[in-house]
Amino acid sequence: MRILGIETSCDETGVAVIDAEHGLLSHALYSQVALHAEYGGVVPELASRDHIRKLLPLVRQALDEADTAAPDLTGIAYTSGPGLLGALLVGAGVARSLAWAWGLPAVGVHHMEGHLLAPLLGDEPPEFPFLALLVSGGHTMLVDVQGVGRYRILGESLDDAAGEAFDKTAKLLGLGYPGGPALAALAEQGDPARFSFPRPMTDRPGLDFSFSGLKTRALTTLREARTEQDRADVARAFEEAVVDTLVIKCLRAVQETGAERLVVAGGVGANRRLRERLRAAVGAEGASVHYPPFEFCTDNGAMIALAGLMRFQAGAGEDLTIRARARWNLAQG
Amino acid sequence: MKLLSIETATEACSAALWLDGALTSRFEMAPREHTRLILPMMDALLAEAGVRLADLDALAFGRGPGAFTGVRIAAAVIQGAAFGADLPVVPVSTLAALAQQGLDAGATRVLAALDARMGEVYWAAFEADSEGLAVPAGPEQVVAPDAVPVPEGQGWRCVGSGWGGYEQALRTRLGGRVSDIDSSPYPAAAEVARLAVRDFAAGLAVPAEQALPVYLRDKVAEKPKT
Numbered sequence: 266m267r268i269l270g271i272e273t274s275c276d277e278t279g280v281a282v283i284d285a286e287h288g289l290l291s292h293a294l295y296s297q298v299a300l301h302a303e304y305g306g307v308v309p310e311l312a313s314r315d316h317i318r319k320l321l322p323l324v325r326q327a328l329d330e331a332d333t334a335a336p337d338l339t340g341i342a343y344t345s346g347p348g349l350l351g352a353l354l355v356g357a358g359v360a361r362s363l364a365w366a367w368g369l370p371a372v373g374v375h376h377m378e379g380h381l382l383a384p385l386l387g388d389e390p391p392e393f394p395f396l397a398l399l400v401s402g403g404h405t406m407l408v409d410v411q412g413v414g415r416y417r418i419l420g421e422s423l424d425d426a427a428g429e430a431f432d433k434t435a436k437l438l439g440l441g442y443p444g445g446p447a448l449a450a451l452a453e454q455g456d457p458a459r460f461s462f463p464r465p466m467t468d469r470p471g472l473d474f475s476f477s478g479l480k481t482r483a484l485t486t487l488r489e490a491r492t493e494q495d496r497a498d499v500a501r502a503f504e505e506a507v508v509d510t511l512v513i514k515c516l517r518a519v520q521e522t523g524a525e526r527l528v529v530a531g532g533v534g535a536n537r538r539l540r541e542r543l544r545a546a547v548g549a550e551g552a553s554v555h556y557p558p559f560e561f562c563t564d565n566g567a568m569i570a571l572a573g574l575m576r577f578q579a580g581a582g583e584d585l586t587i588r589a590r591a592r593w594n595l596a597q598g
Numbered sequence: 599m600k601l602l603s604i605e606t607a608t609e610a611c612s613a614a615l616w617l618d619g620a621l622t623s624r625f626e627m628a629p630r631e632h633t634r635l636i637l638p639m640m641d642a643l644l645a646e647a648g649v650r651l652a653d654l655d656a657l658a659f660g661r662g663p664g665a666f667t668g669v670r671i672a673a674a675v676i677q678g679a680a681f682g683a684d685l686p687v688v689p690v691s692t693l694a695a696l697a698q699q700g701l702d703a704g705a706t707r708v709l710a711a712l713d714a715r716m717g718e719v720y721w722a723a724f725e726a727d728s729e730g731l732a733v734p735a736g737p738e739q740v741v742a743p744d745a746v747p748v749p750e751g752q753g754w755r756c757v758g759s760g761w762g763g764y765e766q767a768l769r770t771r772l773g774g775r776v777s778d779i780d781s782s783p784y785p786a787a788a789e790v791a792r793l794a795v796r797d798f799a800a801g802l803a804v805p806a807e808q809a810l811p812v813y814l815r816d817k818v819a820e821k822p823k824t
Contacts (some may be wrong), residue, residue, distance in 0.1 A: 307817040308664060317670055321677050321807045335682070351667050358674025365637055366651055423755025585637035
């Protein structure tokens with residue numbers, strides 16, 4: 266079984282070929298981040314326009330690198346949602362139509378399912394069941410994963426996603442867009458004891474998150490900031506607060522579910538301080554922490570090809586409708 | 599010449615199959631249903647004719663202007679099918695396909711206007727070639743109704759949704775050059791196919807990767823001032 270996977274839900278165009286026996290055969294990625302940086306955020310219409318120009322050349326590249334032609338393929342998987350509707354429609358339209366032309370089945374997969382299965386692309390894939398923390402610019406959620414398609418959302422952000430809070434606060438610090446990694450770098454120079462930010466929603470039971478207040482706190486604290494050191498101290502206080510909050514909730518989820526494995530996926534999972542704290546805290550509970558290979562932390566086609574492969578193995582296949590869903594609850598499958 | 603075409607740039611969703619001069623088509627007014635309808639339409643046309651996608655010489659699509667999302671659905675579907683079947687693609691102006699309906703109704707010159715929202719219309723003038731098929735008589739543009747270019751001569755037939763929403767402003771601008779107005783036609787794949795057959799013969803087909811939308815409205819976001 267060999268699957269072509271296509272991802273266009275936001276500002277990355279990703280295509281990959283995966284084989285049930287031989288693993289990932291190729292993956293091609295084009296990031297629009299430079300395009301949107303000029304506008305200080307993702308412009309949906311520009312994202313759609315870029316996807317339609319870039320997708321087919323990437324499909325050709327991924328197939329060539331995988332030495333794969335139509336007769337070698339079993340099916341085509343595409344990101345059906347959630348995400349930017351116009352952007353999703355490009356990938357869904359090309360994928361569904363290509364599958365029709367080749368007489369192959371197609372399946373629309375959930376973007377977050379791709380993320381939470383991405384650690385299975387690594388050398389030491391975690392076994393089911395596991396707990397998944399999905400932290401990106403678009404999502405923050407804790408998911409109990411019993412198997413493919415068996416997901417229970419334990420908690421999620423009620424406002425900004427963690428990565429979104431990073432990017433917005435980075436903007437306040439004058440670090441450009443997307444500034445999450447730059448904020449983390451600046452925080453390295455900061456004094457963790459200088460300012461203390463709250464740990465939102467940790468003083469009550471439950472596993473939901475809220476990060477928009479931290480951005481406001483950063484804004485008010487920055488009004489007094491005069492020097493580069495002041496700014497670094499604010500960055501550090503903000504990062505400490507986000508990381509600490511994520512760790513507290515993960516620990517709580519591990520204790521409540523008795524999970525033996527925690528999977529961390531999404532762009533924020535690349536944050537060094539988050540990785541260190543999670544390893545220590547979750548390790549102390551006797552659970553292991555797993556990450557996708559670095560290149561598959563952010564949006565990519567490989568995770569969609571993988572999710573598609575697992576869906577096809579479970580017998581998936583759809584009619585000729587091109588399915589794009591801006592909103593789609595992961596737990597509803 | 600065998601060719602399959604689609605047009606999804608407006609509320610209308612359609613597909614057409616040209617088999618050596620014989621034309622069959624599907625057409626439905628279906629706002630927001632294009633993603634459900636278009637591939638089954640294409641599939642049914644081929645199945646009824648007993649023709650395989652690989653038997654065709656080319657694909658064609660209405661490349662816009664029109665609703666951004668609708669135009670992109672057409673481009674995406676045609677890219678996937680053309681890449682999959684290794685077929686060339688003929689991009690056809692959605693305004694030309696619309697104008698063709700005016701020519702077919704007996705006119706020799708047509709002003710095609712589609713509602714572009716935001717107080718503007720997608721606009722172009724067309725005349726008939728020796729075969730009665732639409733050829734541009736000026737550039738396509740997105741423009742306010744009171745600023746459309748005034749064509750030369752008289753007897754221009756006016757077609758398209760742009761004449762519904764902005765008839766008064768357009769009449770004021772164009773005065774006696776307009777003959778009659780019909781805002782009811784929607785661009786359709788049947789006319790896309792006929793124009794594509796001509797353009798294919800003229801060598802205007804492109805590879806799948808170059809089956810791209812024409813939006814006309816290109817200023818879609820403001821860069822921050824800082």
